[in-house]
Amino acid sequence: MSTLKIHNSYSRQKETFEPITPGYVGMYVCGPTVSGESHLGHARPYITFDVVFRYLQHLGYKVRYVRNITDAGHFEEEGREAEDKISSKAVLEKLEPMELVQKYTNLFHWAMNLFNTIPPSIEPTATGHIVEQIEMIKKIMADGYAYEKNGSIYFDVKKYAAGHDYGKLSGRKIEDLLEATRELEGQEEKRDAADFALWKAAPAKHIMRWNSPWGEGFPGWHIECSAMATKYLGTRFDIHGGGMDLQFPHHESEIAQSTICNGSAPVKYWMHNNMITINGRKMGKSYNNVIKLTELFSGDHPLLTQAYHPMVVRFFILQSHYRSTLDFSNEALQASEKGLKRLWDAYENLQRLRDRSSELQETAADPELDERLRKLMTEFDTFMNDDFNTAKVLANMFELVPVINSLKDKTIALTGISRATFDLLQQQFYTYLETILGLTSVSAADNEKLKNVMQLLIEIRKEARSRKDFVTSDKIRNQLATIGILLKDEKDGNISWSVE
RNA sequence: GGUCCCGUGGCCGAGUGAUCAGGCAGAGCUCUGCAAAAGCUCGUACAGCGGUUUGAAUCCGCUCGGGACCUCCA
Numbered sequence: 390m391s392t393l394k395i396h397n398s399y400s401r402q403k404e405t406f407e408p409i410t411p412g413y414v415g416m417y418v419c420g421p422t423v424s425g426e427s428h429l430g431h432a433r434p435y436i437t438f439d440v441v442f443r444y445l446q447h448l449g450y451k452v453r454y455v456r457n458i459t460d461a462g463h464f465e466e467e468g469r470e471a472e473d474k475i476s477s478k479a480v481l482e483k484l485e486p487m488e489l490v491q492k493y494t495n496l497f498h499w500a501m502n503l504f505n506t507i508p509p510s511i512e513p514t515a516t517g518h519i520v521e522q523i524e525m526i527k528k529i530m531a532d533g534y535a536y537e538k539n540g541s542i543y544f545d546v547k548k549y550a551a552g553h554d555y556g557k558l559s560g561r562k563i564e565d566l567l568e569a570t571r572e573l574e575g576q577e578e579k580r581d582a583a584d585f586a587l588w589k590a591a592p593a594k595h596i597m598r599w600n601s602p603w604g605e606g607f608p609g610w611h612i613e614c615s616a617m618a619t620k621y622l623g624t625r626f627d628i629h630g631g632g633m634d635l636q637f638p639h640h641e642s643e644i645a646q647s648t649i650c651n652g653s654a655p656v657k658y659w660m661h662n663n664m665i666t667i668n669g670r671k672m673g674k675s676y677n678n679v680i681k682l683t684e685l686f687s688g689d690h691p692l693l694t695q696a697y698h699p700m701v702v703r704f705f706i707l708q709s710h711y712r713s714t715l716d717f718s719n720e721a722l723q724a725s726e727k728g729l730k731r732l733w734d735a736y737e738n739l740q741r742l743r744d745r746s747s748e749l750q751e752t753a754a755d756p757e758l759d760e761r762l763r764k765l766m767t768e769f770d771t772f773m774n775d776d777f778n779t780a781k782v783l784a785n786m787f788e789l790v791p792v793i794n795s796l797k798d799k800t801i802a803l804t805g806i807s808r809a810t811f812d813l814l815q816q817q818f819y820t821y822l823e824t825i826l827g828l829t830s831v832s833a834a835d836n837e838k839l840k841n842v843m844q845l846l847i848e849i850r851k852e853a854r855s856r857k858d859f860v861t862s863d864k865i866r867n868q869l870a871t872i873g874i875l876l877k878d879e880k881d882g883n884i885s886w887s888v889e
Numbered sequence: 890g891g892u893c894c895c896g897u898g899g900c901c902g903a904g905u906g907a908u909c910a911g912g913c914a915g916a917g918c919u920c921u922g923c924a925a926a927a928g929c930u931c932g933u934a935c936a937g938c939g940g941u942u943u944g945a946a947u948c949c950g951c952u953c954g955g956g957a958c959c960u961c962c963a
Binding site: 421432434461562565633637660665709718727728729791862879880887 | 959
């Protein structure tokens, strides 16, 4: 089997994945800032890295997956009016800051659950690690790479850059960064424009504040990830993930802080997912083009003609490669909805074929077909190993769909393929669809009583049809259709049904 | 202004030197009491121009268009 290759943002190329400690993987992913509702754009990294998490486990690694909750509310970093997003919003909503944080954390977890993402092994909060952050800042100061000004602490980027390659991750030149092309307020405390805050003194009206050796204040945005990653994954860990927009300054700063504090670069493989765009433009608050997850699930948005099941969104995201931009539209989502249904129907047909497994032979009557199927399935692994190419895995699955449906319709005899290939089909579809890609059924029909009622109606309809009483049979089918239940007369005389 | 990325058939989207991506939509056919589903067949796409090469959507150059980061951002 081929080995896993990961595109490392740091080296800008695919590298063979070799964990620092054989058999174990430490992975850190930047989590959400819970000052507001999550939107479609937020779904991408968490679904992407959920698949990474699942695949690494599938490969047999023991993975510790850490994803933080940013609940500390920072300044508009180095900017404008000193404003704490979380506390100012809390005043508007007349909530305690932590009440607001809790509300959006709950909402985030609710959505992640609907997406069928596996919860991280550890989900630390920034406010729960103030002590660790302060300790880290103290160490950086002791090493002489940070300085205090009016109760705030800044990281000395120029000094760091003299001995380290600051800017390598984000492809920036330190000279350009030091040039200070922009005039922003609140910069006068910093020695260089490129410096970033490790700790900020809290203005009087700032609600979230903690005691520190430098007075009351709150941590800078970047330090929380460094502190929590170090605490739970050690000074050097395997994978750090996040959105591309975090590459600079967030991840660049993380590298600098951790390198000074821990004496080594923190991360072996940096992974960045690309953005979801809408009409070609990044989805984001500042662009005013976000579609919240609640709106997506309810269909309550001007750009949407209908509600979309969370699995459709997950499937939509997995149909593209994580490093490409993904353009959202109502039309694209509808296409995904139909595609997912077709794929899942075939998967269910495949499972039902087990009832006919006695027909199988050890050797395939159609070796060419048999070989083709095996190749398509072997490639699942090849594609995933090539930097998690879920799009190609799904494409191959779709190539198998007509074959599965033909086996079911008996257009292709089960003897055409070998028993081993049949078993492999069963196994690979289950493993990939459910275990690795994390897809689930979108059907709402998992109800015993409904199933029994449907069985009854199907019996009555069968009887009606057998005596050519099409008025009755059509009535049953049409009435059910208006309720949203579709009956399908199969070729073999069976009747299947599905809830829309 | 600086750095970087992208431009694939009606839509979404893989692919990065020669071979079929795939999904959705559309057309035709088969099956069927009808319908739905399913199956089969069909589009000869790679922004434009020039170059390298036996051969380029894929490499190089230029032009046009779009975007990201440089400020909170997934």
